[in-house]
Amino acid sequence: MRIATWNVNSVRARGERIAAWLQRSDVDVAAVQETKCRDDQFPTQLFTDLGYEVAHHGLSQWNGVAVLSRVGLEDVQVGFPGQPGWGDPEAPEARALGAVCGGVRVWSLYVPNGREIDDPHYAYKLRWLEALRAYGAERLAEDPQAGIALCGDFNVAPQDDDVWDMAEFEGSTHVTKPERDAFTSVVEAGFTEVVRPYAPGPGVYTYWDYKQLSFPKRKGMRIDFVLASPALAARVSGALIDREERKGKGASDHAPVMVDLDGGAEDESAAADSAGLAGA
DNA sequence: ATGGTTGAATGTCAA
Numbered sequence: 001m002r003i004a005t006w007n008v009n010s011v012r013a014r015g016e017r018i019a020a021w022l023q024r025s026d027v028d029v030a031a032v033q034e035t036k037c038r039d040d041q042f043p044t045q046l047f048t049d050l051g052y053e054v055a056h057h058g059l060s061q062w063n064g065v066a067v068l069s070r071v072g073l074e075d076v077q078v079g080f081p082g083q084p085g086w087g088d089p090e091a092p093e094a095r096a097l098g099a100v101c102g103g104v105r106v107w108s109l110y111v112p113n114g115r116e117i118d119d120p121h122y123a124y125k126l127r128w129l130e131a132l133r134a135y136g137a138e139r140l141a142e143d144p145q146a147g148i149a150l151c152g153d154f155n156v157a158p159q160d161d162d163v164w165d166m167a168e169f170e171g172s173t174h175v176t177k178p179e180r181d182a183f184t185s186v187v188e189a190g191f192t193e194v195v196r197p198y199a200p201g202p203g204v205y206t207y208w209d210y211k212q213l214s215f216p217k218r219k220g221m222r223i224d225f226v227l228a229s230p231a232l233a234a235r236v237s238g239a240l241i242d243r244e245e246r247k248g249k250g251a252s253d254h255a256p257v258m259v260d261l262d263g264g265a266e267d268e269s270a271a272a273d274s275a276g277l278a279g280a
Numbered sequence: 281a282t283g284g285t286t287g288a289a290t291g292t293c294a295a
Contacts, residue, residue: 009295010287034295036288061288113295155295209295210285253286253295 031108035064071102109152
């Protein structure tokens, strides 16, 4: 089974490109962020026509998260318990959506950007990551064998090599110790980042700003991740960052990140077929 | 080409 995460930066501006990518890449489950639309604006049919079930949560033109799956989509959760809110009155934004797909609880997460270190959004970002850690820890305490994937745009570059030049990030968000500590806390709660071992840096990124020719100049950031629970991490057989998808007219500013899993219902059925053939 | 973004409530914010 292949699962993926991608900040698409508007599902309406990029629908055809997303559909082409799903098919080309043989994606079974996609966690999508920044759909930038309400539920009633989501181009559901584009994906159901390709055999995917769709769950979307969008409240406005900002944020918006979705899960697309062709291996079943059950138990949809809008937001997670304890997810911090924003605004007045304070309310959760459309930044988290979970569903069980092919036996794995897949979360599409869009961590707040943080903007500037002295902006209230920065403290909001840290609260949000802490709440995610607490929720993840709780789920694993309840079921240590659970297959959980925390997929998304974390808006944190955990290591110095995850940005093109640390000197250019002096005083900036995404690389501060509190943000990195918050990310590490989620990992230490039991969620291994499974992409990096198969796509090591330096110079390997998932996001390049549209401005200043960042992509051709290779000035990117690694901020999109798949964090897997122990049982799920044990099934990972590969991962890749689809840098090609960042190229050309109409690209998102993020690249898709894909993870391949061994086992699960499909592989068991294939193994049974193989055994049957061998015996024939 | 010596510069250079894109997408969303069309006006200005967000990333």
